[in-house]
Amino acid sequence: MKLSTGHHHCSHVLLLGLVLVNDVSMGSEATKRDQESYKVQFTQKELKERLTPQEYHVTQEKGTERAFTGKLVDNKKKGTYRCTVCGKELFLSDAKFDSGSGWPSFWETSKDGSVREILDRSHGMTRTEVTCADCGAHLGHVFDDGPRPTGLRYCINSASLKFDPSKGAGEKKKSEL
Ligand SMILES: [Zn+2]
Numbered sequence: 001m002k003l004s005t006g007h008h009h010c011s012h013v014l015l016l017g018l019v020l021v022n023d024v025s026m027g028s029e030a031t032k033r034d035q036e037s038y039k040v041q042f043t044q045k046e047l048k049e050r051l052t053p054q055e056y057h058v059t060q061e062k063g064t065e066r067a068f069t070g071k072l073v074d075n076k077k078k079g080t081y082r083c084t085v086c087g088k089e090l091f092l093s094d095a096k097f098d099s100g101s102g103w104p105s106f107w108e109t110s111k112d113g114s115v116r117e118i119l120d121r122s123h124g125m126t127r128t129e130v131t132c133a134d135c136g137a138h139l140g141h142v143f144d145d146g147p148r149p150t151g152l153r154y155c156i157n158s159a160s161l162k163f164d165p166s167k168g169a170g171e172k173k174k175s176e177l
Helices: 002-033 044-050 053-061 169-176
Strands: 080-083 089-092 115-120 127-132 138-143 153-156 161-164
Touching: 044 053, 053 138, 089 153, 115 138
Parallel strands: none
Antiparallel strands: 080 089, 080 161, 115 127, 127 138, 138 153
């Protein structure tokens, strides 16, 4: 009798603690991301279930994958690069170039308004952060040392991108030759 009462008491306290921790972390997440200004919203719970731990870290906590480790760094196939969180079309293979940086690099976005650019003063640097315009997922940064014609270099984490070869008409032509 004594044992079972004690156990019950303990688990109740533990449960209360978990709920509190959860509330705190969700609150800080929303503040950090300024999420209300994005039209596509997901709950933290859904994203944790759907994304890999690295995808979650990069897109939701502004993480950066280690250089040359991303799955799309050397991808040269024709197609569309979409937001890994919401599927929005972000970049096209025609604008991808080999920057030597170790991250997928593009000299333009697929359309005006595909991404949002935000001043980022973190880590003692002044950079321009790039997020998905629809859901706010962190993608990477844009620098002004890219190739012509734009002179821009969108330096994007593979973990933020899903490659969609379905629009790759060019690839088919090449293999037919
Ligand atoms: Zn998105």
